Amino acid sequence: MIAIEGVTFTYDGVAEPVLRDVDLHIEEGELVVVTGPTGAGKSSLLGLVNGLVPHFTGGHLDGTVTVAGLLTQHHPPRELAATVGWVGQDPLAGFVTDTVEEELAYGMEQLGVDPQAMRRRVEETLDLLGIADLRARSLRSLSGGQQQRVAIGSVLTMNPPVLVLDEPTSALDPTSAEDVLATLARLVHDLGTTVVLAEHRLERVVPFADVLVYVGTDGTVTAGAPAPMLATSPVAPPIVDLGRLAGWEPLPLTVREARRSSKPLRKALADAPPPGPGSGTRPGEALLAARGVEVRYGPLHAVRDVDLELPAGTVTALMGRNGSGKSTLLWALQGSGARHGGDVRVGGSDPAGLSRKEARARIGLVPQTASDLLYLETVATECATADAEAEADAGTCAALLARLAGTIDATTNPRDLSEGQKLALVLAVQLTAAPRVVLLDEPTRGLDYTAKAELATMLRDLAHEGGAVLVATHDVEFVAEVADHAVVMAQGEVIASGDVQHVLASSPAFAPQVAKVLGPEWLTVRDVRLALERSDEAPA
Known part of the structure; x- marks a missing residue:
């Protein structure tokens, strides 16, 4: 064909x-x-x-x-x-x-x-x-x-x-x-x-x-x-990484196949406490506090009476089916989007009432369509402008971009980049201003596993340094790697909120592959690897 x-x-x-x-x-x-x-x-x-x-x-x-x-x-x-x-x-x-x-x-x-x-x-x-x-x-x-x-x-x-x-x-x-x-x-x-x-x-x-x-x-x-x-590929899903770690042969491609091979591994992990996902820092003061947020489009209630707090030192995942109101809520929190009710405070101020420069220094937003924020002719000028507007050292934005997407020709027009590279560039531009609150809308679209791991490290570092991160995403594997808390929306309302392990593992739709194979207390391959290293055991 x-x-x-x-x-x-x-x-x-x-x-x-x-x-x-x-x-x-x-x-x-x-x-x-x-x-x-x-x-x-x-x-x-x-x-x-x-x-x-x-x-x-x-x-x-x-x-x-x-x-x-x-x-x-x-x-x-x-x-x-x-x-x-x-x-x-x-x-x-x-x-x-x-x-x-x-x-x-x-x-x-x-x-x-x-x-x-x-x-x-x-x-x-x-x-x-x-x-x-x-x-x-x-x-x-x-x-x-x-x-x-x-x-x-x-x-x-x-x-x-x-x-x-x-x-x-x-x-x-x-x-x-x-x-x-x-x-x-x-x-x-x-x-x-x-x-x-x-x-x-x-x-x-x-x-x-x-x-x-x-x-x-x-x-x-x-x-x-x-x-x-996949046995030798540098790009592989979590279930294959788990199989490599456990030495399973042949490597499983489905959860069902993995569960059939997992009995020795589950036995080795029986007495090992899981390390837990997230940034690893204790929650601090609420850097963003929202009460009763409402957004309407004519008769449609896109966001209805949402309360949300983002404590310093935490990464929060915002989840829910398509059209549940996640993106609308992000824009309302950032201050650029419509808000027909409720109150949002970032550092004591409503971001909707701040100047563009003041708002950017407090709260940054990476939208779902990253190219909306790219308007210059080359990657180099986008990065240089970001450095100048944020009053950051020259090269700050370029260094952040390199961490996320590797080497990109600085003379390339941003509109000629892949979707993943565009997203990485916009994220680097936003992080150059070092806002304490960062909002991201589907940030893993177009990113491979290596780039997602680097993004997860950056977000955990932001939290560890006292920031607060809110990530709207459908990528449950990424949530398992990076988040401390999870909030689930449906029809504009928050229907679940809590510790990420409880929210993910209790949901058939949102449970990551490792949890489906080994049980709800294990979310990522990293959890399993660390537990095995601590117990100095290897699966049979």
């Missing part, structure tokens, strides 16, 4: 190729997961399949790419639209209509699908993705996760034989992500659709994968069955 042969691709103005000597063959009806470090070239590899690379991106391409018998070099994306369905990292950038129902129908209209068949496909897709109640909603009024599902649906309605998706579950809550992946698996198994998707959260997708493709930082690409690939 897809043949990539002898491909080397180099972007204009870049010395080294982003993809080097790639040979990859994908059969009809396979579900292929593409992974690798942030910025390695996964999106470029996906772009080869529908012709975006090089027809849209520019650059020099050696070798051939054939999809369903069509050479992509001779067929631009518009001619491949009926063959290859594409869902990019930023769903809003791909929308061309105003409402959900119109967006689902638009692609079929361009292909000349019969109106009766169009209506049936729209209804089936609305039900398949659980978005029937959104059919008349404006696309711009949806949450990021809801937009992601609509973007996937707009491609599914066209019934293409090949689906290419760039991080399709990155903005979805755990239950929605499972539903979407189950839908993709059903298309593969029942209809023979070929699905190629890039994803950093391998714990979600590995059980569904037929082939795992790894894109290295040097542009090389390797592919194979998931289990042997």
Whole structure:
């Protein structure tokens, strides 16, 4: 179905190729997961399949790419639209209509699908993705996760034989992500659709994968069955790391497989107290205190009577299904968003009444769409401006960026970065001002496991230095690594709040993989490793 042969691709103005000597063959009806470090070239590899690379991106391409018998070099994306369905990292950038129902129908209209068949496909897709109640909603009024599902649906309605998706579950809550992946698996198994998707959260997708493709930082690409690939891969989900630590052979790819192998490990851990997640500091004074926060959009109560405190020295996770009000609450707390009731205090002042400079020094916000805060021409000027506005030492922002995303060419236009690199840049810009309260909205989108570990370290360091962090996220594995407390929202209200271990482990939807395997007292592989080191025992 897809043949990539002898491909080397180099972007204009870049010395080294982003993809080097790639040979990859994908059969009809396979579900292929593409992974690798942030910025390695996964999106470029996906772009080869529908012709975006090089027809849209520019650059020099050696070798051939054939999809369903069509050479992509001779067929631009518009001619491949009926063959290859594409869902990019930023769903809003791909929308061309105003409402959900119109967006689902638009692609079929361009292909000349019969109106009766169009209506049936729209209804089936609305039900398949659980978005029937959104059919008349404006696309711009949806949450990021809801937009992601609509973007996937707009491609599914066209019934293409090949689906290419760039991080399709990155903005979805755990239950929605499972539903979407189950839908993709059903298309593969029942209809023979070929699905190629890039994803950093391998714990979600590995059980569904037929082939795992790894894109290295040097542009090389390797592919194979998931289990042997993950045995040596530097990018692996928690369940595989746990298997490596315990010496399980073969490595488990599902929770069920891991539980079957876990009896000796559970015995070794029986008398070892878990170290517990989080920053490891004792809570201090409340750096942010919110009482009775209300936000309304017409008749819709987006946030309803929310009380929240962020003590110094703590990291708090804000969780809940898509559309529950998490992003709206963050903007209301930061002061830039609407607030129709309640009171918010940061350092004794309402951030909504402070100047931009004063507010930034007290409370920083990294939004879900990171590129909204990037407006200069190069990474270097973004960092230099952040240093100047924060009155920080020159190079402060660049050093923070390097910790998060490794080496990035300082002359690169920020809009040419991957989504993960954009997020890392915005986070570095915000942290340059050293605010005591930091709010982050889905900060792990586009980040690989190494980058997420570095982000977790930075957030724990902020807490250890007396700051307070609030992270809105669907990434339960990241929450298990970094958070002390967890707050869960539904329909604009707080429905659960407490110690992160209690909140995560007591929920089938939010429990991390390690807790599902070893029990509720163990949340991360780090917990297990430290416990084994303390007890000086090794699993049999």
